[in-house]
Amino acid sequence: MPRLFADLELAHGDGRFARLFRTLTKADLLILDDWGPDRLSANQRRDLMEIVEDRYGAGSTLITSQLPVDAWHEVIGDPTFADAILDRLVHNAHRLALDGPSMRNPKTARLDTTVPGPNAADTMATALTKPATGAKK
Secondary structure (H helix, E strand, O other): OHHHHHHHHHHHHHOOHHHHHHHHHHOOEEEEEEEOOOOOOHHHHHHHHHHHHHHOOOOEEEEEEOOOHHHHHHHHOOHHHHHHHHHHHHOOOOOOOOOOOOOOOHHHHHHOOOOOOOOHHHHHHHHHHOOOOOOOO
16 A cells, blocks of 8 residues: 555656556456555545545455554544545455464464465455446446
């Protein structure tokens, strides 16, 4: 997310915003990683609102965060934008709350030696993030 917002800010300044926006909204799957480390600025809220509005019902969006969904409203900041953005993101969402030790800890990572099959991640991502039936493309 931080890199996305930096790219969007640069794109506004150098005239690439329309092309970048089209790329983000037309992707079959948009992964927004690391949601919530910083509170959103007014420009970031507006850009995120436009992206989720155009993607709603048309494509899958996967969000990763260390924050519970209940805390996302505060990250967005403005209550009106937060309600609108979260309504579009959470309405048809499948939530997965993961619990356990961090895989970034070398001691923990060594404990799990299982490797899923080549299609396991693809199958799970497709099943969990598929847009609503009858969604436009």
